[in-house]
Amino acid sequence: DEVIVIDYTSKATVIGDTFNIVYAPPDTESFNSGAVPEAIYTFRSWQPQVFEFSKTSVQRVQLGNYEGRYWLARVVVPSDAQMVSFYVRGVAESDSLKTENFLTLTRRGSPVKASYYRIATALLRSKYPIDTVMTLLQREIALYPDSYDAYILYWTLGYGQAGRNEEALAKIEQQMSEARTLRREDPNLLEAIAITYIYGLGDRRKGYDITRDIPDAYLHPLNLYNRFLMERDYDKRESALGAMTDKYLTHPLTPQMYLSLLNTYISDQKNSRERAALFSENILNRRLSPLRASRVQTYSARYLFNYYASIDISKAIPYASDVLRVDYDRDVYDEISILDFAERFAGSEEYSGLALDLAGKSLQALEQTRRSAQTARTESEIIQTPAARERMNTDLQGRAYYVVGKAYRSAGNMELATENLLRANSLCLSRKGDIARELALVYKNTDAAKAFTYAAQAVATNPTDAEFLWLAQNFKAKNVSLEKSVEQARLAAATSASGITLKTIDGRSIKLDSSKDRLSLLYFWSPNSNMSRTLLADLQTLYAKYRARGVDIYAIDAEGELKTVRDNRQEFSYSFELATASATVQPSLGIAYLPSAVIVQNGKAVYRDFGYRTDFLQTLEVQLQSLLSDFKPKSGAEKPKRPVVKKKKDVFEF
Numbered sequence: 001d002e003v004i005v006i007d008y009t010s011k012a013t014v015i016g017d018t019f020n021i022v023y024a025p026p027d028t029e030s031f032n033s034g035a036v037p038e039a040i041y042t043f044r045s046w047q048p049q050v051f052e053f054s055k056t057s058v059q060r061v062q063l064g065n066y067e068g069r070y071w072l073a074r075v076v077v078p079s080d081a082q083m084v085s086f087y088v089r090g091v092a093e094s095d096s097l098k099t100e101n102f103l104t105l106t107r108r109g110s111p112v113k114a115s116y117y118r119i120a121t122a123l124l125r126s127k128y129p130i131d132t133v134m135t136l137l138q139r140e141i142a143l144y145p146d147s148y149d150a151y152i153l154y155w156t157l158g159y160g161q162a163g164r165n166e167e168a169l170a171k172i173e174q175q176m177s178e179a180r181t182l183r184r185e186d187p188n189l190l191e192a193i194a195i196t197y198i199y200g201l202g203d204r205r206k207g208y209d210i211t212r213d214i215p216d217a218y219l220h221p222l223n224l225y226n227r228f229l230m231e232r233d234y235d236k237r238e239s240a241l242g243a244m245t246d247k248y249l250t251h252p253l254t255p256q257m258y259l260s261l262l263n264t265y266i267s268d269q270k271n272s273r274e275r276a277a278l279f280s281e282n283i284l285n286r287r288l289s290p291l292r293a294s295r296v297q298t299y300s301a302r303y304l305f306n307y308y309a310s311i312d313i314s315k316a317i318p319y320a321s322d323v324l325r326v327d328y329d330r331d332v333y334d335e336i337s338i339l340d341f342a343e344r345f346a347g348s349e350e351y352s353g354l355a356l357d358l359a360g361k362s363l364q365a366l367e368q369t370r371r372s373a374q375t376a377r378t379e380s381e382i383i384q385t386p387a388a389r390e391r392m393n394t395d396l397q398g399r400a401y402y403v404v405g406k407a408y409r410s411a412g413n414m415e416l417a418t419e420n421l422l423r424a425n426s427l428c429l430s431r432k433g434d435i436a437r438e439l440a441l442v443y444k445n446t447d448a449a450k451a452f453t454y455a456a457q458a459v460a461t462n463p464t465d466a467e468f469l470w471l472a473q474n475f476k477a478k479n480v481s482l483e484k485s486v487e488q489a490r491l492a493a494a495t496s497a498s499g500i501t502l503k504t505i506d507g508r509s510i511k512l513d514s515s516k517d518r519l520s521l522l523y524f525w526s527p528n529s530n531m532s533r534t535l536l537a538d539l540q541t542l543y544a545k546y547r548a549r550g551v552d553i554y555a556i557d558a559e560g561e562l563k564t565v566r567d568n569r570q571e572f573s574y575s576f577e578l579a580t581a582s583a584t585v586q587p588s589l590g591i592a593y594l595p596s597a598v599i600v601q602n603g604k605a606v607y608r609d610f611g612y613r614t615d616f617l618q619t620l621e622v623q624l625q626s627l628l629s630d631f632k633p634k635s636g637a638e639k640p641k642r643p644v645v646k647k648k649k650d651v652f653e654f
Contacts, residue, residue: 398428433461
């Protein structure tokens with residue numbers, strides 16, 4: 001039990017729970033100089049990827065004079081440390097870049113738990129042969145059968161070495177079965193097996209089945225997250241989320257789960273409108289800082305505002321009041337949220353003044369954001385590049401002018417309304433149809449031709465039967481076909497999209513079809529935007545409905561070069577193409593928001609939609625239907641026609 005004195009320049013191990021740092025100076029004069037040397041020592045508790053976690057601990061200690069012979073300090077070794085390193089400050093050839101690492105051993109001389117695992121992962125990163133790495137993992141498992149990270153890595157590497165086929169899977173599953181027998185169905189081992197299935201073998205379903213009988217409260221966060229993803233029942237998903245919040249509030253997956261469920265509810269307005277409101281209320285009431293940082297509270301506040309405003313605009317006043325305070329919460333109410341609020345109030349004469357105040361507030365917030373350091377958020381609504389941010393800033397300025405113009409029109413001041421709406425029209429891409437609609441109403445009583453032109457532009461962005469009816473009822477143009485006018489407006493607004501080439505996930509280059517009888521839908525998304533990612537499943541449904549009618553869909557990763565897709569193939573098993581585009585495509589199409597959609601026909605972008613709204617997919621489908629109905633019929637087929645609007649006794653029939 002004698003404490004072993006280790007000369008830091010020659011020994012390679014530390015044994016036991018204490019060790020001595022020794023420094024022998026070149027002469028004895030330093031003992032009389034009054035200067036006391038200081039040692040910097042570090043304990044490294046290796047951080048396995050899944051089951052164990054411990055931060056590196058760096059500490060300082062002053063050395064004591066030992067009988068005028070050398071400087072000495074005794075240091076206690078933590079029980080979980082696999083490595084110890086140190087150096088003496090101010091001593092030549094002893095600095096942090098030249099420090100030796102000492103492997104800690106048990107008193108029996110065996111490496112402490114996770115040591116072989118640490119060496120194996122270090123060799124793996126250094127591209128050593130897989131067989132060598134697996135041998136070290138076998139030693140770790142033999143010494144410590146509860147070293148579950150070693151199991152996960154061993155089985156994952158073994159599956160790859162054996163060819164990642166059915167035979168390889170059978171071999172790994174046999175090893176898993178033997179381990180379960182030896183460990184007597186240890187729950188931690190079951191979780192390790194489940195994590196291996198999820199991240200090593202690419203089978204979330206089997207990972208889910210393995211842990212089916214383990215309660216939410218006892219699951220590892222990775223398995224709890226997998227259960228959340230695999231469950232289809234909303235109540236069970238909320239149960240898993242509750243357990244994650246209670247046990248792992250600061251885990252990075254927790255806000256992702258909130259975002260995923262919230263966006264699922266929001267995107268399913270037909271079945272989950274009320275549930276989305278209740279869930280959003282719960283999020284805002286809890287006021288959890290991880291949810292604020294990841295924008296979960298921002299999306300909740302926006303949804304609740306629009307939910308209550310759709311029932312009665314006065315019920316949404318409290319949210320506007322919060323924003324108008326000097327000390328309002330800028331992490332929750334960003335400039336996009338403020339503009340959403342302002343747009344709702346701008347259509348009411350009673351609340352037009354409130355809309356003007358909110359528009360001014362949004363411009364202040366936008367300017368403040370531009371001046372502050374831009375940091376990437378966990379969840380983003382825009383592409384994280386300086387150019388995309390600048391496009392977004394310009395667009396938001398235009399939206400603010402649109403709100404001001406709409407508010408003035410509601411208040412009856414047509415001069416200021418026209419001035420601001422025209423300014424908005426030159427800046428804002430994301431509200432082109434809405435701005436055109438307001439300009440049509442402004443010019444309705446003063447310039448019928450302009451009013452009709454703007455009205456046709458508005459209908460071109462959302463060519464539903466209801467919009468055609470609005471055009472027919474409110475704007476007259478002699479000897480002019482409504483459909484032709486709308487089609488001309490759409491073509492006039494179209495921008496060039498010729499020569500766009502995409503690269504698919506399997507490395508193929510695809511040049512967009514420039515023929516008139518095919519449509520290419522470009523959907524811009526990012527793994528960093530949960531909402532744009534959530535809509536991929538709905539995009540699959542859209543593709544199934546329209547692929548046979550000549551619609552090609554390309555989901556373009558706007559930020560990650562499809563890395564997330566490659567790492568999670570099973571999660572992204574869609575039949576439409578997942579692709580990337582060259583750096584010039586996004587600026588040429590004005591893409592800044594996530595998600596965004598562009599429909600290309602005959603080499604032109606005939607429709608663009610920027611940023612998520614609850615009717616994002618519905619509007620997209622309306623555009624597809626409208627464009628498909630305009631195609632020339634093939635031989636023997638009749639061209640589908642839009643129902644004709646007929647006026648009979650002041651009743652419009654379709």
